[in-house]
Amino acid sequence: MKVRVVIIAAVSADGFISRGTGVPWDLPEDRAHFRRLTAGRWLLLGRRTFEEMTGWFREHRPLVMTRRALPSPWEGAGVAGVEEAVGRVAEGGGGELWVCGGAAVYEAAMGYADELILTEVKERLGGGVAFPVVEAGEWEMTRREGGGGENPRYDWVGYERVRKGTGKGG
Ligand SMILES: NC(=O)c1ccc[n+]([C@@H]2O[C@H](COP(=O)([O-])OP(=O)(O)OC[C@H]3O[C@@H](n4cnc5c(N)ncnc54)[C@H](OP(=O)(O)O)[C@@H]3O)[C@@H](O)[C@H]2O)c1
Numbered sequence: 001m002k003v004r005v006v007i008i009a010a011v012s013a014d015g016f017i018s019r020g021t022g023v024p025w026d027l028p029e030d031r032a033h034f035r036r037l038t039a040g041r042w043l044l045l046g047r048r049t050f051e052e053m054t055g056w057f058r059e060h061r062p063l064v065m066t067r068r069a070l071p072s073p074w075e076g077a078g079v080a081g082v083e084e085a086v087g088r089v090a091e092g093g094g095g096e097l098w099v100c101g102g103a104a105v106y107e108a109a110m111g112y113a114d115e116l117i118l119t120e121v122k123e124r125l126g127g128g129v130a131f132p133v134v135e136a137g138e139w140e141m142t143r144r145e146g147g148g149g150e151n152p153r154y155d156w157v158g159y160e161r162v163r164k165g166t167g168k169g170g
Contacts, residue, residue, distance in 0.1 A: 003086045005112045007099045008037065009131055010119035010154070011136045014130040017103060022052065024128070029147060030119050030154060037117065041098045044082065046105040050074075063088055063097075065105050076098045082109050082169065103129040111169030116159040119147065 010030060011017055018024055039059050063077055063085045064070055069079045079085045082099075094146045099109040103127040110132045116139065139159040146152035 019128040111167040
């Protein structure tokens, strides 16, 4: 069975996911949305993001992209890249891999992705860690919904791949 690759990210209006460390906004409803969607899933995270989220993975199956050994109890969670992660999900009988960042992992996974679930935050960071370009022509927007009440600070936006990319995985 093909493993479906889903990227989930919160991105600023000028295309950044972070100023360098941590998440640059406080959006409780969006955090709940992220938890709800990713609960019970196979996740792929970069080692830096994994360390930032320590203690968070009680109801998930995290795989961590790293070139190093991971500390106990996560020794078995390390992977060298997206293809290895997809292989691990398939071996485990899973149907989806949810890619949760950071930038290095989004960049590596973009060419493999079938779906993007983005929180488009209506705030400009002016610099920082960039999200990869969503190539027009490869993606179709399937959903846009204002999140966060009457005066939304962000939109939840879904994209489905309509054309393969030219890069790795595409
Ligand atoms: N807004 C959002 O939705 C969102 C989501 C997630 C994260 N973030 C933010 O993004 C920032 C972190 O992003 P980041 O890009 O600096 O770090 P990252 O992607 O979380 O992790 C980087 C690490 O991944 C490993 N790695 C990268 N490429 C690899 C490869 N080809 N093969 C094997 N391992 C590889 C390396 O680990 P080793 O050094 O161990 O080898 C590298 O140091 C944080 O500020 C975080 O808060 C934002």
